[in-house]
Amino acid sequence: MASHDPFTDTSDAVDPDERPSKTQRKKASHELQDLGQALVDLPESRVKDLAIPENLRDAVHQYRRTRTHEGRRRQMQYIGKLMRGVDTDPIRQAVIDMQLGRAKDSLALHEAERWRAELVASDDAVTGFLAEHPQTDTQQLRSLIRSARKDASLSPEQRSGRAFRELFQFIKQARDHHE
16 A cells, blocks of 8 residues: 655645745735725724724724834734735725725815916906805905905015915805805
């Protein structure tokens, strides 16, 4: 009867072509660490609502409390390891939602800046703004525009910038009420 040699017997072995290469495993590990970094960068309010295991939530809290570079690096590796056994789709979605929210906020600010510049530059822009935002207090808008124009006509040393900020805030509020 032939002896069984576990080092040469390949009948139970996994086909090497089906097993991920070391490079692929490292890449997947780094991707999980990157996702873990995005997870710890999320605000606490978003993390607490995520459907993730308690040990991963604890690891995220521990990372936030860790102050040393080496401690954080090791904790991030641990978070990546924990994430191997977790459904990462909810985490990915939370990160995407957060990024989209920031992008929308940024677009809203740019649009408010554009409106402010147009309103200060031209009376025709007031008509366009009022058409888009009919609930706007026209008298207050015109008063803020006059103040911003008056401030803009001063020399740079004499400008306060307050009128520009107030006009900007008014535009943002009008946009928020419109949506």
